[in-house]
Amino acid sequence: xxxxxxxxxxxxxxxxxxxxxxxxxxxxxxxxxxxxxxxxxxxxxxxxxxxxxxxxxxxxxxxxxxxxxxxxxxxxxxxxxxxxxxxxxxxxxxxxxxxxxxxxxxxxxxxxxxxxxxxxxxxxxxxxxxxxxxxxxxxxxxxxxxxxxxxxxxxxxxxxxxxxxxxxxxxxxxxxxxxxxxxxxxxxxxxxxxxxxxxxxxxxxxxxxxxxxxxxxxxxxxxxxxxxxxxxxxxxxxxxxxxxxxxxxxxxxxxxxxxxxxxxxxxxxxxxxxxxxxxxxxxxxxxxxxxxxxxxxxxxxxxxxxxxxxxxxxxxxxxxxxxxxxxxxxxxxxxxxxxxxxxxxxxxxxxxxxxxxxxxxxxxxxxxxxxxxxxxxxxxxxxxxxxxxxxxxxxxxxxxxxxxxxxxxxxxxxxxxxxxxxxx
Ligand code: AMP
Ligand code: GLY
Numbered sequence: 001x002x003x004x005x006x007x008x009x010x011x012x013x014x015x016x017x018x019x020x021x022x023x024x025x026x027x028x029x030x031x032x033x034x035x036x037x038x039x040x041x042x043x044x045x046x047x048x049x050x051x052x053x054x055x056x057x058x059x060x061x062x063x064x065x066x067x068x069x070x071x072x073x074x075x076x077x078x079x080x081x082x083x084x085x086x087x088x089x090x091x092x093x094x095x096x097x098x099x100x101x102x103x104x105x106x107x108x109x110x111x112x113x114x115x116x117x118x119x120x121x122x123x124x125x126x127x128x129x130x131x132x133x134x135x136x137x138x139x140x141x142x143x144x145x146x147x148x149x150x151x152x153x154x155x156x157x158x159x160x161x162x163x164x165x166x167x168x169x170x171x172x173x174x175x176x177x178x179x180x181x182x183x184x185x186x187x188x189x190x191x192x193x194x195x196x197x198x199x200x201x202x203x204x205x206x207x208x209x210x211x212x213x214x215x216x217x218x219x220x221x222x223x224x225x226x227x228x229x230x231x232x233x234x235x236x237x238x239x240x241x242x243x244x245x246x247x248x249x250x251x252x253x254x255x256x257x258x259x260x261x262x263x264x265x266x267x268x269x270x271x272x273x274x275x276x277x278x279x280x281x282x283x284x285x286x287x288x289x290x291x292x293x294x295x296x297x298x299x300x301x302x303x304x305x306x307x308x309x310x311x312x313x314x315x316x317x318x319x320x321x322x323x324x325x326x327x328x329x330x331x332x333x334x335x336x337x338x339x340x341x342x343x344x345x346x347x348x349x350x351x352x353x354x355x356x357x358x359x360x361x362x363x364x365x366x367x368x369x370x371x372x373x374x375x376x377x378x379x380x381x382x383x384x385x386x387x388x389x390x391x392x393x394x395x396x397x398x399x400x401x402x403x404x405x406x407x408x409x410x411x412x413x414x415x416x417x418x419x420x421x422x423x424x
Contacts, residue, residue, distance in 0.1 A: 001024055001025065001026055001064045001065060001311070002026050002027040002028075002029070002061055002062050002063045002064060002065075003019055003025060003027075003028050003029070003063065003064070003065045003066075003067065003311065004029045004030070004031065004054075004057065004058060004061075004063045004065070004066045004067070005019070005028070005029070005030045005031075005033075005037070005041075005066075005067045005069060006030075006031055006048040006054070006066065006067070006068045006069055006070070006073055006078070007030075007033075007048050007068070007069025007070045008030075008032050008033055008034050008037075008048070008069075009034070009069065009070070009296050009368045009369070009381075009383070010036075010296050010297055010299070010300050010338070010366045010367065010368035010383065010385075010386040011069050011070075011293075011294055011295070011296035011297075011299040011300070012030060012033065012034075012037060012069040013034060013036040013037050013040075013300075013366040013367045013368070013386075014299040014300045014302075014303040014304075014366050014386075014388075015067055015069065015294075015299065015303065015310075016028060016030055016033075016036075016037045016040045016041050017040055017303065017364065017366065018303040018304075018306065018310050019067070019310060019311060020040040020041065021309075022309045022310065022311040022312075023309065024309065024311040024312065024315070025311060027041075027042070027061065028040065028041030028042065029041060029042050029043075029044055029057065029061060029063065030042070030043050030044070031043070031044045031045075031046040031047075031048060031054065031057065032044065032045050032046060032047060032048070034367045034368070034369070034370045034371055034380065035367050035370040035371050035372045035377045035380075036365070036366060036367025036370060037367070038372060044057055048068070048069070048070060048072065048073045048078075049072055049073045049076050049078070051073075051076075051078060051081045054066075054078070055081075055085065055087070055088060058088060058091065059087060059088075063091065064091060064092075065091065065092050065094070065311070065314055065315070065318065066078075066082070066091060066092070066093045066094065066095075067094045067095070067314065068093060068094060068095030068272070068293070069293065069294070070293060071101065071104050071105070071153065071291060071292055071293045072153070073095075074095045074096055074097075074098075074101040074104075074272075074292055074293065075098065075101045075102075075104070075105040075153060075292075076098075077097070077098040077101075078093065078095070079093040079095055079096060079097040079098075079271075079272075080097045080098050083097070092271070092314070092315070092317065092318025092319075093271070093272075094271065094272050094273070094314050094317060094318075095271075095272040095273070095292065095293065096268075096270045096271065096272045096292050097268075097269070097270075099266075099268045100263065100268045100269075100270040100272070100292060101292045103274070103290040103291075103292055104153070104289075104290055104291045104292040104293070105152065105153055105292075106151055106152060107126075107149045107150070107151045107152075107158075107189045107289070108126045108151050108187060108189055110289065110290050111124050111126070111189060111191075113262060113266070114287055116262070117258045117259070117261070117262035117265070118258055119254070119255055119258050119259060119262070119287055120254055120255070120284065120285060120286045120287060121286055121287045121288075122147070122191045122192040122193070122194050122286060122288075123191070123192045124189050124190060124191040124192065125138055125189075125190050126151070126187055126188065126189045126190070127172070127176065127187070127188055127190070128176070128186065128187050129176045129177060129186060132172070132173065132176045132177055135172050135176065135188065135190065136169050136172060136173070138190060139165055139168050139169055139172065139190065140165060142190070142192070143193075144162070144163050144164070144165065144168075144193075145161050145162060145163050145193045146161070146162050146163075146165065146168035146190065146193070147159065147160075147161050147190065147191040147192070147193050148160045148161075148162070148168065148171050148172060148175065148188055148189075148190055148191075149188065149189040149190075149191060150175055150180075150181040150184040150185035150187075150188060151184065151185070151186070151187035151188060151189060152181070152183060152184030152185070152186075152187075153184055154181040154182075154184040154185065157181070157230070158181050158184055158185065159230075160175075161193070172188060172190070175188050176188055194279040194281055194286050194288065195279070195281060196279040196280045196281040196282065196286070197217075197242065197279070197280050197422070198217065198218070198277065198278065198279055198280075198288065199215055199216075199217055199240055199242075199243055199278045199279075199280055200215060200216050200217065200218055200236075200275060200276070200277055200278070200295050200298050201215045201248075201251055201255070201256070201275075201276045201278060202214070202215070202216075202273060202274070202275055202276075202294060202295070202298070202302060203256055203259075203260075203273065203274045203276065204272070204273055204313060204317065204322065205260055205270055205271070205272070205274060205317070205322065206271050206316065206317040206318075206319075206320050206321070206322040206323075207260075207263070207264065207268075207269045207270050207271055207320070208260075208264070208320065208322070208323060209321070209322035209323025209324070209325070210256065210260055210322065210323075211313065211322060211325060211326075211327045212248075212252065212256065212327075213302050213306065213327070214238045214239060214301070214302050214305040214306070214329060215238060215239060215240050215243050215248065216236045216237060216238040216239075216240065216295065216298040216301050216302055217236060217237050217238075217240045217423065218233045218235075218236045218295060218297065218298055219233065219234045219235045219236070219416060219419050220232075220233055220234070221234070222234065222340075222344070222345055222416075223416075224416055224417065224418040224421075225418065225421070226422070229345050229346070230345070231340070231344065231345045231382075231383070232296060232297075232345075232382070232383055233295065233296060233297045233298070233338065233383075234297075234337075234338045234340070234415070234416045234419070235297065235335065235336055235337045235338055235415075235416055235419030235420075236295075236297045236298045236300065236301045236335070236336050236419075237301065237333070237334075237335045237336075237394060237419065237420050237423060238298070238301040238302060238305055238333070238334050238335075239305075239333065240423070241394070241423050242280060242423070243280075246283075247280065247283065247285070250283075250284065250285055251276070251278065251285045254285060255276055255278070255285055255287055256276070259274060259276070259290075271317050271318070272292065272293075272317070273292065273293055273294050274290060274291075274292065275290065275291035275292070275293060275294060275295050275298075276290060277289040277290070277291065296368070296383075297336050297338050297366075297368075297383075297386045300336040300364075300366045300386040300388045301334040301335060301336050301388060304330070304334045304364060304388055304390065305329055305330045305332075305334050306327065306328075306329060306330070307328040307329060307330050308325075308326075308327050308328045312325070313325055313327065330390070332390045332391060332392060332397075333390065333391050333392070333393060333394045333396075333397045334388060334389070334390050334391075334397060335388065335389055335391070335394060335397040335398050335401055335419060335420060336366070336386045336387060336388040336389075336401065336419075337386070337387045337398075337401040337402060337405050337415050337416070337419050338368070338383050338384075338385070338386050338387075338415060338416075339383075339384045339385045339386075339387065339405055339408060339410075339413055339414070339415045340382055340383050340384055340413075340414050340415065341369070341379055341381070341382050341383075341384055341412055341413075341414075342411070342412025342413070342414055343412065344382035344383065344414070345382060348382050348412070349379075349412065350369070350378070350379055350380050350381065351373070351378050351379065351380070352378060352379040352410040352411045352412060353376045353377075353378055353410065353411075354370065354376070354377045354378060354379060354384070354385075354408065354409070354410045355408075355409045355410070356407045356408045356409045357377070357408065359407045360387075360404040360407050360408065361404070362389060362400045362404070363387050363388060363389040363400050363401055363404040364387075364388045364389070365385060365386075365387060365388075365404075365408075366385070366386040366387075366388060367384075367385055367386075368381060368383040368384055368385060368386055369381015369382060369383055369384045370384060370385065379410055384410070384413075385408060387401045387404050387405045387408070388401065389401040389404070394420050394423065394424075395420075395424075398419060398420055401419075402417060
């Protein structure tokens, strides 16, 4: 079959790499893709949210499955667009419709959903612009640290955690009254602070059955020792040593099952990934957030750990028979180390020539922000390249990734040399 992947990051290269190994694949297209996806499929220069152009491509290339990488096209309704079109409605889309995408698209929706369906999560209150005064007073009644979340999508920047009540009140005012995150902060969720260590759990569902994919831990801060600004993710590790059978069983019973049942109860037919951001709070899972897609860079360690043919799994999602499927995993550890542009997550430059690809060995290089330019591969984003490696131990895998991270060269390159530090 011919397959189309929407998106252009490391996650989409990891999907492409895995799908390219499927015996079911004829032709793979990626829109818009990057220099890495161009090595395993055909890039088409169409934005992931240009639905009419996507339709034209799907019909022209006889595409019979679409995998949506990022949340943005899902929240904008790409799956609904397919279902509403007579020529497209039979083509399975991996990714929820608009209704399901609200789990990520609205923090308030996801909090209400969790509370209603008994899924463990931090207590919260939400406020609109008209309720600013109430919000400011509410902050005085709760204990620090204060967790403020813009309700809508804010490019991963909408969560602010502050220790001081005055700072929290100023932030709330900026978000609500001064539209700090535009329309996304026209409503703000204020949440109880959760202590513990974070973990990402990934579920693929057809709305009834589900398979749990390998879990991963992501390193979000730019600086070593988890310091400095938040990024999209600087590295990831799978499996996660503290996520043993016992803890994962609690996650399945207390979070995964009620989530799938809750979606059904709400009448939401959900076909796609659910990414559950969890806190391990003294051995008990608490949900921080849902995302309606895979994580990035988590996908760059999750895909390498899946032995099963993912196109068979995706086909089963489309046909509603995922409950018949078992997933086979690679027991080795997989880690990834993200190379980023100097200055990221603040301002950074693009277009830096990259070299050293041929001198690496023993790692999989997943391109994130790269593009072909003449005969060169140049940087084209803040997160540039994910260096993924297997190992019998986490240390072995990390050693391979760090050694190859050193061999790739581009001006301003930075990476964290301490990925996994808290799991040793
Ligand atoms: P989110 O965009 O919801 O993933 O939040 C971004 C990051 O903020 C999370 O990955 C956590 O590290 C942190 N965070 C969010 N909510 C909480 C919370 N209630 N308690 C502690 N940390 C949180
Ligand atoms: N790595 C976190 C995310 O994809 O949201």
